[in-house]
Amino acid sequence: MDMFKTIFAALILIGHAPTVTCQTGANVRALRKKLFDDYDFRVRPTDNQSEPIEITVDLYLLAINELKESTETIKTTAFLVLQWNDSYLRWTPVDHANIEFAFWPQNEVWKPDLALKNSNLDYKELGVPSLNVYNHYTGAVGWAPFQVFESTCSMDIVYFPFDDQTCYLKFQAWSYSRFEVAMIGGSKGIELTQYEPNSGWDVIDSSWKVEEDSVDSIISFSLKLRRKPLPFMLSVIFPIITLAILNFCVFLLPADSGERASYAITVFLAFAVFLTIVSSSLPQNSDSIALIQIFLIIQTACSTLTTVLALALLRLNRFDKDVAIPRILVFVMRCFKCKCCSKGFDESSSGDAEYSNGPRVAKTQRSVAESRIFDGSPTFYVAYQNGSGMVQPHRGTTEKRMSDNSSTGDVEYSWREVVNFLDVVFFVMFACILVASSLGCFLKAALNAKP
Numbered sequence: 279m280d281m282f283k284t285i286f287a288a289l290i291l292i293g294h295a296p297t298v299t300c301q302t303g304a305n306v307r308a309l310r311k312k313l314f315d316d317y318d319f320r321v322r323p324t325d326n327q328s329e330p331i332e333i334t335v336d337l338y339l340l341a342i343n344e345l346k347e348s349t350e351t352i353k354t355t356a357f358l359v360l361q362w363n364d365s366y367l368r369w370t371p372v373d374h375a376n377i378e379f380a381f382w383p384q385n386e387v388w389k390p391d392l393a394l395k396n397s398n399l400d401y402k403e404l405g406v407p408s409l410n411v412y413n414h415y416t417g418a419v420g421w422a423p424f425q426v427f428e429s430t431c432s433m434d435i436v437y438f439p440f441d442d443q444t445c446y447l448k449f450q451a452w453s454y455s456r457f458e459v460a461m462i463g464g465s466k467g468i469e470l471t472q473y474e475p476n477s478g479w480d481v482i483d484s485s486w487k488v489e490e491d492s493v494d495s496i497i498s499f500s501l502k503l504r505r506k507p508l509p510f511m512l513s514v515i516f517p518i519i520t521l522a523i524l525n526f527c528v529f530l531l532p533a534d535s536g537e538r539a540s541y542a543i544t545v546f547l548a549f550a551v552f553l554t555i556v557s558s559s560l561p562q563n564s565d566s567i568a569l570i571q572i573f574l575i576i577q578t579a580c581s582t583l584t585t586v587l588a589l590a591l592l593r594l595n596r597f598d599k600d601v602a603i604p605r606i607l608v609f610v611m612r613c614f615k616c617k618c619c620s621k622g623f624d625e626s627s628s629g630d631a632e633y634s635n636g637p638r639v640a641k642t643q644r645s646v647a648e649s650r651i652f653d654g655s656p657t658f659y660v661a662y663q664n665g666s667g668m669v670q671p672h673r674g675t676t677e678k679r680m681s682d683n684s685s686t687g688d689v690e691y692s693w694r695e696v697v698n699f700l701d702v703v704f705f706v707m708f709a710c711i712l713v714a715s716s717l718g719c720f721l722k723a724a725l726n727a728k729p
């Protein structure tokens with residue numbers, strides 16, 4: 279009944295207000311007999327058969343039931359309000375006890391064989407036989423078939439989960455060409471007054487248009503939907519980011535603790551699981567790849583790399599002192615430390631920047647006296663590592679350094695130091711990769727949603 283009220287409202291708008299009058303059942307039976315005696319619902323109800331019947335269509339959206347990314351379909355609950363003029367369902371109210379309108383079963387009057395063109399299901403006739411049509415004495419007929427529509431909706435998931443989707447509901451009078459049945463837009467197009475908000479999607483825009491080609495007349499309603507990203511952010515993006523942080527924290531574990539390998543593999547497996555979850559909620563054969571998938575692939579690749587590196591570092595950590603450290607590595611470490619220390623000296627505005635070279639100072643043939651002044655902590659470290667126990671400051675270390683340098687010029691670092699250095703380098707490197715890739719993927723997607 280709600281639907282008919284809507285039709286009434288629609289008809290009132292175009293100037294056919296029904297008024298309450300006093301009729302008997304016999305009056306209505308007589309009217310029905312008069313109208314349907316010679317009526318054939320199979321004949322297009324117009325006197326001039328070369329003129330099309332114009333049908334106005336309005337769509338009342340009630341709810342969006344489901345929007346499935348994996349199958350690219352949308353399920354909506356809606357009803358259409360169709361109106362047309364039936365030349366054979368006219369009467370003069372004064373001749374019929376002032377009857378102004380009547381209802382007839384939908385199968386007894388002519389109606390267009392309208393169908394959802396982009397349906398995801400089989401061709402389905404609109405309405406059910408028990409549905410009635412509204413008939414005004416001017417010949418105006420109103421029909422409001424109610425249905426759950428399932429239509430295809432091609433999706434662009436690049437910015438998932440900050441994406442907008444535009445879905446269409448296209449209706450066409452299936453057997454008639456536009457010379458027999460012409461669609462014209464109703465006064466409302468898509469009507470959202472009875473729409474029940476969806477928890478996953480916002481309707482941000484709606485429009486309609488009539489698409490006419492040489493033969494067909496199609497009315498197309500479009501719905502622009504915006505995904506509410508919060509649930510997905512909480513359940514997927516947040517865990518992914520925290521996992522990604524855990525990923526490079528593997529380099530914080532001491533190399534000889536033995537936990538590194540299992541830690542790295544666990545994080546890698548977690549990434550693989552999330553990759554599966556995200557992929558399963560996206561279209562399987564999409565033309566585009568979601569940014570979040572790219573992010574996950576980058577992170578999975580990083581996770582593989584960190585696992586391999588963590589294992590390699592474990593190996594390096596066990597290397598003997600007599601395995602030569604590659605020159606390039608020594609060079610890089612030297613440059614790096616040099617820079618750090620000299621910066622520190624610059625800040626304290628001391629003129630002795632050269633001493634900042636630490637143990638390497640001896641290379642430049644400094645005098646023992648000069649190097650004694652130096653109190654470089656790496657030397658303590660080396661000495662301590664080498665088993666000299668609690669080092670006596672200054673003298674012991676300096677002597678050690680001197681002997682090191684005099685025997686083998688290259689043994690400035692132990693493998694353990696190299697591993698520590700590489701840990702820091704990889705930690706920073708993977709942290710940078712995470713920041714860059716998450717900014718690149720999520721910020722781009724989030725910004726896209728704004729306009």
Ligand SMILES: *[C@@H]1O[C@H](CO)[C@@H](O)[C@H](O)[C@H]1NC(C)=O
Pocket residue numbers: 326327328329
């Ligand atoms: C029927 O309509 C067509 C097209 O509008 C027109 O050319 C023709 O004269 C009409 N015929 C009659 C009998 O009114």
Ligand SMILES: *[C@@H]1O[C@H](CO)[C@@H](O)[C@H](O)[C@H]1NC(C)=O
Pocket residue numbers: 332333334361362363418
């Ligand atoms: C029906 O006919 C009336 C009067 O001729 C016209 O005002 C109205 O627009 C027509 N309705 C439709 C749906 O074509």
